[in-house]
Amino acid sequence: MNDPFDLRLSRRALLRHLAVAAGATAALPLPGRAALASSGGAPAGTASKAALQYQDQPRGTSACANCANFIAGEDARAPGHCIIVAGDISPRGWCLAYAGNG
Ligand code: SF4
The missing domain is CATH 4.10.490.10 (High potential iron-sulphur protein)
Structure with missing residues (x-):
């Protein structure tokens, strides 16, 4: 059975990883972002x-x-x-x- 505290930690860790990934994309230079999108x-x-x-x-x-x-x-x-x-x-x-x- 899952401990609710562990689930909260996992969710927090996931949100932290998503924030890092979003920051990495935002840090790409504009031509890099355009190439990635296209x-x-x-x-x-x-x-x-x-x-x-x-x-x-x-x-x-x-x-x-x-x-x-x-x-x-x-x-x-x-x-x-x-x-x-x-x-x-x-x-x-x-x-x-x-x-x-x-
Ligand atoms: S798609 Fe293949 S052949 Fe064309 S530029 Fe890229 S590596 Fe070279």
Whole structure:
């Protein structure tokens, strides 16, 4: 049987954790918060396109749309995001961090 005092402590601990999480989100710089919101909650990457030799064209059959790191946009042709590379990412793009089957 649960002790009501333990439940109060648990609830207090949960509220404390929620407050910390809310504070961490508020502490994100505005571009970070915008990227998080536009990616449906998944954090967008921070690596530069240049560092990973990102290009707007696929490399053979390898493209962002079939990469495990891709966060799809609103539809199949819309730019999305990437959990590795910063900025808008074309579903037809490619970079050195490609992780897919193509
Ligand atoms: S190919 Fe590169 S830029 Fe495209 S989704 Fe994969 S890791 Fe991101």
